[in-house]
Amino acid sequence: PTAAWLYDQLRKDFPHLSQGTVYRNLNILAEQKRIKVINVDGTFAHFDADMSVHNHVICTRCGKVEDAFMPSDEHCDQKAAEISGYRIDSHRFDFFGLCPECQCLEHD
Incomplete structure (x- = not known):
């Protein structure tokens, strides 16, 4: 919210x-x-x-944000640390697209 x-x-x-x-x-x-x-x-x-560790899907039209529970790449933080030299404490992945309601508006 x-x-x-x-x-x-x-x-x-x-x-x-x-x-x-x-x-x-x-x-x-x-x-x-x-x-x-x-x-x-x-x-x-x-x-x-x-x-908990989870991602989000965000509607690019209405701004709605929902949880997206999916398996995470356990090696992602390690790979980012190796590439960047940073000590990685956490990460966040967001997915962007149209929610089902906004998809329906496209067809109306």
Whole structure:
């Protein structure tokens, strides 16, 4: 979800909640590495509470972000370290395309 979506959902139960409070808490959780921040070009950041190793698929039309659980290449970090000289701590792969809903819009 985005911070705006979370804010809208939480306001139903906490009508005096401010957007600033939501953003501050999301940033604290991200700094504590309890959530992941997924920045999508040209759109708002999305926040992922699933800290397991997984990829994401991102719709290039509507900006929807979904999890993509698939086998990972265990040697990927090692290969990147060898090529770059960096010490690799983690990696992220994102896949971009059209979600099923936006694909349907192309045919209408």
